[in-house]
Amino acid sequence: MSIADVRKNTETRMLKSLETLRADLAKVRTGRAHTGILDHVQVESYGVMSALPNVANLTLLDARTIGVKPFDKKQLAAIEKAIRDADLGLNPSTQGDIIRVPTPAMTEERRKEMVKLVKGEAEDAKIAIRNIRRDANEALKKLVKDKECSEDDERRAQDDIQKLTDKSVAEVDKQVVDKEKEILTV
Known part of the structure; x- marks a missing residue:
């Protein structure tokens, strides 16, 4: 293992981590409807649990309503129950x-809860x-110890790794500010 390997692994x-945060923030509800909030809903389809996007087409019918059109009409009841549950x-x-999923308007209190949730994710x-930075620094110390x-x-x-860390933390902060703005916009 070389310094370049440690750096590449650290960056990857x-x-x-940033991609995971982006995905987690996409699941947080804002005042508007978006199909991402249904991505992790699991539906029993022919005895197997599947993610909702794998068994139905998700679309926005209007600003507050998501449309769910199952690929198989026999799945309507199971999908509706999965969303409710x-x-x-x-x-x-x-x-x-088609299953219509209206997203209720969020109260001010609920918006503040969502902001807290976003900050926790961040x-x-x-x-x-x-x-990750700590692991990289330990790997570098090991390279010195092994005289590599x-x-x-x-x-x-x-x-270099500290600069990567600072850049990544700044990106986390930017994503949080953007998501907060989105949540608090009525």
Whole structure:
């Protein structure tokens, strides 16, 4: 293992942490409807649990309503039940061969709860990034101990990894600010 390998591994892991945060923030409800809030809903389809997007087409019917059109009409009842049981505060209703999922307007109190949730997700992401930095620094110390690089090279690499960490933490903060703005916009 070389300094370049440590740096590449660190960068890859930090990018994965940012992607995970982005995915987690997409699930947080805002005042508007978006199909992402139904992505993790599990539906029993022919004896197998499947994610909702795998068994139905999700579309926005209007600013506050999601349309769910099952690929197989026999799945209507199971999909409606799965959405209701997903504990998202949504109340779907079937109209013909489509399920309408209206998203209720959020109260000010609920918006503040969502902002707290977003900040918690951000803090988890920052902790993950700092843990990745720690792992990288330990790997660099091991390279010095095994005499595979000099202490000067280690110091330069640690500075490089700190810059990566700072950049990743700044990206987390930016994502949080954007999501807060989205949540608090009525």
